[in-house]
Amino acid sequence: MLIAQLSDLHVCPHGMLYHGVVDSNGALVDAIDHLLAMDRRPDLVLLTGDLVDEGRPEEYEYLREILLRLTIPFLLIPGNHDDRENLRTAFSDHRYLPAHGPLHYCVDDHPVRIIGLDSTVPGSHHGHVDPDGLTWLADTLAANTTKPTLLMLHHPPIVSGIDVMDQYRYVDGAGLRAVVERVGNVEIVLCGHVHRSMLTRWADTVLCACPSTVTEIDLRLSAGASPSSHAGPRGCMLHLWNERHGLVSHTSQIGVFDGPYPFV
Template identity: 65%
Template sequence: MLICQLSDLHIRPAGQRYQGVADSNRMLGDAVRHVQALDVRPDLVVLTGDLVDHGHPDEYAYARELLAALTIPYLVMPGNHDDRDRLRAAFADHAYLPATGPLHYCIDTYPVRLVALDSTVPGQHHGALDAAGLSWLKATLAQDTVKPTIVMLHHPPFVSGIPYMDAYRFLDAAPLAEVVGAFRNIEAVLCGHVHRPMFRRWAGTVVCACPSTTTEIALRLAPDAKPASFMGPPACMLHRWDPAEGLVSHISYIGDFEGPYDFY
């Protein structure tokens, strides 16, 4: 099974730019074309939050218009820039989304089970999961302790070392780690939010943070570092699961580069 992960699209109304600078709308179109042109067609695309920038209905309407060019099935989940109920309304035809409450769901129709957590806190930028969400996750994972499973949430549950991002991470990760760590069939935890590829061993599995299809957060590790971003490189993740080899994750950069040359 091949899963493509896109994250942090930050779609704006038609003709507007993300932060007044990045043409995030065009860059999503570039990302869709990139995914469609891969030499192996993904079975599924997962969008791990921040589909739009301000949670406005016109942003969601334009996101739907841009995503209509994607001929591969896709799943959505919210990030801190999304509005939970407006996202739910915009993707009302996505029957896996709960009709009320947080947008937790489980997709169990593929060789790999996908469990999505809504880590958003309305009105805030950090991530969290309440007792009810933890209970839902524990019960969902307990339904099958053998089948390969991927857990997805927007906020990374670890300290990255980038101070201005860590202030808005998943803040109390210990209870989540306790639940995830109790199950041995979790292939990976996928997240977004940080606009950079990051990897960490955590709770008996691996956490993989996906780059953004638009800007890249600057890698500034000094404690007093000022927030900054670069224009790219935009990228997506490709997660290849094989029954004999398990899960391998690749960064796939979006854009035109010299090559290919006949050497490696």
């Protein structure tokens, strides 16, 4: 099974630019075309938050219009730029999304079980899951402790080293970590939020952050460094599951580059 991950789309109302400078809507079209042109088309696409820029109904309306181009099944979770209720309303036909409360869900229709965890805190930009959400996750994981499982949430529950992003990370991640550590079948934890690739060991598994389809937040590791971003490189993740060999994840850059050349 091949699972693609797109993150931090920041779709704006039709004709508007992200922060007034970047065409995030056109960038999403490019990302979708990138997936559709692959030599092996993904079986499923995961959209890991910040689907739109300000959580407005008209942004979700345009997001849905762009996603008509994506002829691959997809699952989504919210990020800190999303509005939970507007998202729920816009995607009411996505039956895996609960009708009330946080948008936690489990989809068990594939060789890999997919768990979506809503780490948004309405009105804030940091991430967290309340005790009820952690209980839901613990019960969901305990229901099957052998099937390979992929957990996705928007906010990485770790310190990245980028000060400006760590102010808005998933805070107090010890509770979440304890829940994930209880089981041994979480193959990977997928996040967005940081607008760049990032990889670490966490909770006895692997945590991986996905690039944004729009901008890359600059890797500025000095304490107190001013925030900055570039309009690229843009990318997505590809997670290849094989029953015999397990899960392998690849970063795939979106764009036009010289080549192909007849060598490896």
